[in-house]
Amino acid sequence: MSTDSISQRISELVTTLSDYNYQYYVLDTPTVPDAEYDRLFRELQALEAQYPDLLNPQSPTQKVGGAALDKFEQVSHEVPMLSLDNAMVEDEFVAFHKRINDRLKTDQIFEFCCEPKLDGLAVSILYEDGKLVRAATRGDGAVGENITENVKTIKSIPLSLIGSSDNGNYPQRVEIRGEVFLSLDGFHAFNQKAKENGTKPMVNPRNGAAGSLRQLDSKISAARPLAFYAYGLGVVSDEFELADTHCERLQQVKSFGLPVCPEITVAKGIEGVLDFYKNISEKRASLNYEIDGTVLKVNDIDLQAELGFVARAPRWAIAYKFPAQEELTVLNDVEFQVGRTGAITPVAKVQPVFVGGVTVSNATLHNAEEIERLGIMIGDTVIIRRAGDVIPQIVSVVLDKRPDDARVIQFPTSCPVCDSKVEKLEGEAVTRCTAGLFCGAQRKQAIKHFASRKAFDVDGLGDKIVDQLVDENLIQSPADLFVLTQEQISSLERMGPKSAQNLVTALEDSKATTLSKFLYSLGIREVGEATALNLANHFQTLENIQQADFDSLITVSDVGAIVANHLLSFFKESHNIDVINQLVDNGINWPFIEKKAESEQPLLGLTYVLTGSLNEMGRIEAKNALVSLGAKVAGSVSAKTDFLVAGEKSGSKLTKAQDLGVPVLTEQDMLELFKKYGVNV
The missing domain is CATH 2.40.50.140 (Nucleic acid-binding proteins)
Incomplete structure (x- = not known):
């Protein structure tokens, strides 16, 4: 390349990166991912290193970030808030370590203070005589924005330090540096509330934290769930004796009353650092805050001073980043x-x-x-x-x-797999296929649910057998289970003639069921055991349930508008009716249910909750018995709960019931109740 073309490329990179900096730091609206910015930044660094005569004083490599916003008072940092060089792969960290050894003319193994690289906004907080007097953003490293009133609203940042400077608890004048960020819990809670209120949600935690601190009205900042972790010191008055290592100094900061990231640790040498990088990478998904890498600092303060700084970064620290996200x-x-x-x-x-x-x-x-x-x-x-x-x-x-030939995305109006109707209920974001028993995409799950213990309870029909039956195209729906032969089943892997015959027998035995179990086995959305039992008791026959309209359905206990719509959608789909008819044709049967009069439902209108382990009967049997007497069985305790049945090892539900004054029954009390009303259990 000619000098002119290189100069032009450098000019292009300076302009592009400056624009990206403005969008990121000033407007809070980044238009490219960090990986794209880092790639261009490193290209510019390489060209400037190779052609120093072409170095532009305005290059982003000569400063840390963007200019301060005009709407805030500017703050000059007494000690510059520098950025960090990046390592993207292991070899680059090893090269960084070698540069340290070369500069110090030693082969010794160093200690590093290892920190997660928080994805938020760097700030400086100045305390004088233990009182918070000023807070500022990093800005361009030399000048930042005065965000004191906003930082004061962050709950984790104290307005006063712990103890007193006279007793040596903290310096008379100290500048704490750290990262303001949004916890993931706080971010999701804020966006959920914004959705409910019809207000604008945050794009991501990093932008949310930056935008929250750049509010002229501190009341807005106070309403945001901001957090803070300290990671270093700026100005410190001379009378205070600081520790000799970086990590120990962070513990001193913690003793002042400011939070420090609990994941920070000390590691020795290259191997120790790489272990930390690997461990924190594995923990990343479980952390309650976003990180995009690690920050690794030579722990010894004297060595930090000896190593010094380059134009925009310390020689004793580096950000070892995770692969681009x-x-x-x-x-x-x-x-x-x-x-x-x-x-x-x-x-x-x-x-x-x-x-x-x-x-x-x-x-x-x-x-x-x-x-x-x-x-x-x-x-x-x-x-x-x-x-x-x-x-x-x-x-x-x-x-x-966006290209001129960009095309609009058309959402399907019928199922892409089985061509059945799709539904999108009010209040739900997901569109669903209504052919639960017929659709090929849902087939395995539908059959596994059908044969499960709480439904038809087919002994020997496990998930792997179902997978094989579907994969071998031996069954298309639950109805096909009941026409399987011993020969077909014995052809499956690990299924001999005896096991095959046992499964055929189990299928035959399961044909006699109840209407409530049959309804539950169909896998209709949100129709669980209790709801299925209520439907069966109310309508008595499957035909009545199929023909029921919306108004009739919502009169049933536990059936609200959402469940009613699920039922209507399911029974409107002809494929589902075909499978139900095939099941009946193949011998599925249940006794007629005679609807009980209210006089035969002594617990009608009462709400029970079950908790703990029952010895005399299963939880399902107990629930069904209570429902047969007219009771509603809820899953959690509330002020509307009439009775709690507490078995062995009862936990939080029992505690809550006692706090609310809800009457508590033992398992024996419940059995006496069933005996009183003639329920056979």
């Missing part, structure tokens, strides 16, 4: 998959891209509402994110790169 790619197409519960999920087929340590070609788009929220079209350039083992997802669209 966000990348740019192109949406080539969208396919629609049907899950085992009938949920229809749009799957983005993207141009393969390496993100989060793996090559990704598929990503979830969740549902039709998400497609509408993103405003995404086929052909768009998108930002894709992969966090830990979570399924990759598309988080935003780069609208400036």
Whole structure:
């Protein structure tokens, strides 16, 4: 390349990165993932190192971040708040370690203070005589924004330090540096509340934290669930004796009353650091805050001073980042998959891209509402994110790169697998196929549920047998189970003639059931055992249930509008009716239920809760017996609970019942109740 072309490329990179910095630090609206920024930044660094005469004083490599916002008072940092150089792979950290050895002219093994790299906003907090007097953002490293009133609202940051400076508890003047962030619990709770109130949700925790601190009205900041972890010191008055290591100094900061990340630890040498990196990477998905790597600092303060700084970063620290979790790619197409519960999920087929340590070609788009929220079209350039083992997802669209031939995504109006009708109930985001017993995508799950212990309880028909029967195309629906022959079953792996005959016998024995168990076995959404029993007791026959309208259904105990709509959708689907008819034709039967008068339902209107282990009978049998007497059996204790039946090893439900003054029955009390009303158990 000619000098002119190199100079032009450097100029392009400076302009592009400066724009990205402005969008990220000033506008709080980043348009590219961190991985894209890092890639361009490193290219610029390499060119400037190779051609120092072409170095632009305005280059982003010569400063840390963006300019302070005009709407805040500016604060000059007495000690610059520098950034960190990055290591992206193990070899780059090893090279960093070698540079330390070379500069110190030693081969000794160093201790490192190892920290998770929090994904938030760096701030400086100044205390004088133990009182918080000023807080500022990092800004460009030399000048930041005065955000004192907003930082004061963060619950984890004390307005006064612990103890007194006269007693040596803390310095007379001390500047604490750390990261303001949003916990994941706080982030999700805020967005849930925003959804309920119809207000704008946060895009992600990092942007949410930055935006929360950049509010002119501190009341807005106070309403945000911000948190803080300290990671270092700036100015410290001379009279206070600081510890000799970085990690020990963080413990001193903790003793002042400020929080420090509990994951921080000391590691020795390269192997120790790599172990920390591996361990924190594995824990990443379980942490309650987002991290994008580790920060590794030479622990010895004297060695830090000896190593010193380069223009924008200390020589004694480095950020060893995780593989990129966000990348740019192109949406080539969208396919629609049907899950085992009938949920229809749009799957983005993207141009393969390496993100989060793996090559990704598929990503979830969740549902039709998400497609509408993103405003995404086929052909768009998108930002894709992969966090830990979570399924990759598309988080935003780069609208400036939308091609002229971009196509609208059409959500299917019928099931992509079986062509049955789909439903999307009010208040739900998911669209579902209604052919639960017929749809091929739901077949295995439907049959496993049908044969489960609480339904038909077919002895010997385990999940692996069901998988084989479906894979070998021996059954298409639960009805086909009852026409299987010994020869067909014995052809399966690990199924000899005797086992096959036992299964045929078990299937024959299971044909005699009850209407409530039959209803439960159909796998209708949200129709559990108690609801199925209530429906059976109320309507007496399957025909009555099938013909019931919405108003009739919601008169049944435990059947609200949502369950009623699930029932109506299920019985409107002709495929489901076909399977039910085949089951009856194949010998499934149950006795007629004579509806009990209210006088024969002495517990009508009462709500019971069961907890703990029962010795004389199973929980299901107890629940069914209570329901047969007219009671409602709830899953949790509330002020509306009339009685709690407490078995052995009762826990929190018993405690709550006692706190609420709910009468508590023993298992023996319940058995006496059943005996009194003639229930055989």
